[in-house]
């Protein structure tokens with residue numbers, strides 16, 4: 242598998258767990274606010290899933306592993322890594338953009354938690370991600386997770402002028418009409434430190450207060466049930 246990096250310890254990447262984070266390279270999307278685009282375009286270092294799992298299992302501080310990217314489900318041997326981690330009794334959270342529902346379906350039974358991105362309103366999905374069929378695929382993944390019984394969250398990156406009230410309203414409508422009920426819905430703060438589109442460097446990230454207001458707006462539009470919406474920003478994660 243193509244490894245882009247490994248973070249030994251994180252308290253914020255897996256709800257309720259101390260985890261390591263595995264970054265895998267490659268991604269079919271080109272989101273303008275992507276701050277991991279070095280991973281998206283990199284080949285990374287080729288390593289065996291067994292080697293990654295065995296290194297992780299030597300870290301006695303963790304009880305979980307977050308697998309992220311890039312888009313981790315692009316890697317054919319991800320399933321092998323998940324099996325290796327299960328054998329070592331490590332809980333696994335998988336981050337995905339949802340573009341590969343057929344792959345996700347095979348992986349769901351091997352993970353404990355999935356975080357899927359809901360990047361923008363369905364009608365803007367193609368232009369934001371640069372993949373015309375993006376929404377159809379993501380919609381399939383959302384339905385799959387909704388019926389899976391696994392713990393899962395929907396994440397939205399809030400970017401002024403790109404993903405704001407209009408888009409959040411349409412996302413809320415879509416979620417409500419499709420009967421989608423994720424365990425958590427997270428509005429996360431965009432970072433302007435290293436975006437793929439350099440013009441976003443001059444865009445200020447939303448403040449914690451703005452994120453709270455947008456989360457309440459999202460709830461008011463029927464996007465999430467009571468107590469399931471969170472705000473994630475540089476100051477931490479807060480239930481709205």
Ligand code: SF4
Nearest residue numbers: 268270272275311338
């Ligand atoms: S934000 Fe995520 S889905 Fe979008 S290009 Fe970056 S890694 Fe891919």
